Amino acid sequence: MTELLAKTIVCATSVFLIGLALGAFVLPERIASFLNSFASSARVHFTEMLLRLTVGLSFVAISEEMTFSRFFELFGWVLIITSAILIVLPWQLHKRFADLVVPPLTKRVWLFGLLSLPLGLAIAASMLIA
Incomplete structure (x- = not known):
């Protein structure tokens, strides 16, 4: 059961990344708004960290397959470790970092598409080929 859940989460991550990429090309303003909302409040911050931890644990759990x-x-361990660090730091530090880094990147939101699409496809292919 746990393995099936982990596989489902990894598949959903692949679909999310592919969708993010397609959205970056088709609806760039909407994707930019979504990305700019990261770390916008304590609630959003901790939700993001919970999702990152869940995805990271799922990758670690099924990576052998x-x-x-x-x-x-x-990749899973990077998500787990960076999320754990961000959980123990005050969420406002994450917000300050996001406010500094994300806006310049969202001016070229198509870059997120160029990065998200191959990663999403690689995850999907890796699960299908194995």
């Missing part, structure tokens, strides 16, 4: 298993295991 995926093609490029070491890469996806490392």
